[in-house]
Amino acid sequence: MIKGQEFIDALKIVAPGLKEILGKDFVLVITDQEQFLDYYPADTFDLKIQRGNQIPPGDPLRLAMAQGCVQSNNISKEVFGVPFKARAVPFYDDNGSVMGGIGVGVSMETEVTVMELSHHLQNSMQDSAKALEHIASTSEMINDIEQVLHQHVTAISSAAKQIKSVLGFVQKMAAQTQMLSINASIESARSGESGRGFGIVAQEIGKLSLDSKTTTEQIKTLTDQIEEKINAAIHGSENVLKANHDQSVGIQKITATIEELTAISEQLAQIAQDL
Structure with a gap:
């Protein structure tokens, strides 16, 4: 409880230097029960109070004096151009009766x-966080598609190897057929006129064998090229899978950081509100 005229007189003396002492910009008003006795404006805002003006009805100072307790209010920026916290305190005479109020x-x-x-x-x-969540969802979908694609490419690579194995068998058969054709031609020559027809058949078999050999060589060349491209695709697919994994890990770390920053900003807002 603030009591005595001497305190008010002392407050009037130190009021001009209080802002420098406290390091805060504030207004200070002193009233009796009806009007403003003294007013010390802030550096950044002015309540436009004139000494001798009546205290408006509903003013925190009137409430503080009427109820005999401190009144606190937050005044928005729209009222005086600067937001401020108002605090009204009644003060009393030596008999305990309300003399007036002090507003800060x-x-x-x-x-x-x-x-x-x-x-x-x-x-x-x-x-x-929402954007990262969307990216993470998209990344997971891409990763799933890439894994399926990787499986398909691996299966194609396995099929290409099987084709090469079959071609090797065909080449072997073509070589054996060519050898049989040569042997048949020799036997046909030994048989003379009676083996001429057999010789013609042997020649045709030899031609087919050569054609088969040429074709299998061409197929083998193409299969080698396909296998080379498939190996490159597998390598690229593995790199993409690794990159997707690394991206997923990075997104998780960023998300965790954002959650920490959000928590800090909430604490900061609470601290600012409590000031």
């Missing part, structure tokens, strides 16, 4: 700016 308004511009930045940071973090 402390600028909250810094606190409000911190809160606004904090809310902006929270919104940005939430938007970033």
Whole structure:
């Protein structure tokens, strides 16, 4: 409880230097029960109070004196151009009767700016988290598709190897057929006129054998090229799978960081609100 005229007189003496002492920008008003006796404006905002003016009805100072207790209010920026926290305290005479009130308004511009930045940071973090969640979902889908594609390419590579194995068998058969054709031609020559027809058949078999050999060589060349491309595709697919995995790990780390920053910004907003 603030009591005595001597305290008020002392407050009037030190009031001009209080802002420098406390390091805060604020307004200070002193009233009796009906009107403003003294007014000390802030550096950044002015309540336009004139000494001798009547205290408006509903003013925190009137409530503080009427109820005999401290009144606190937060005044928005729209009212005087700067947000501030108002606090009204009644003071008493030596008999315990209310003599008047002391009102202090402390600028909250810094606190409000911190809160606004904090809310902006929270919104940005939430938007970033949603974007990362979408990227992670897309990444998982791409990874699933890439794994299926990798399986298909591996299966094609296995089929290409089987084709090469079959071609090797065909080449072997063509060589054996060619050898049989040569032997048949020799036997046909030994048989003379009676073996001429057999010789013609042997020649045709030899031609087919040569054609088969040429064709299998061409197929083998193409199969080798296909296998080379498939191996390159498998290597690229493995790199993509690894990159997707690394991206997924990176997204998880970034998401964790965003969650930490969001928590910090919420704490910052709470601290600014409590100032």
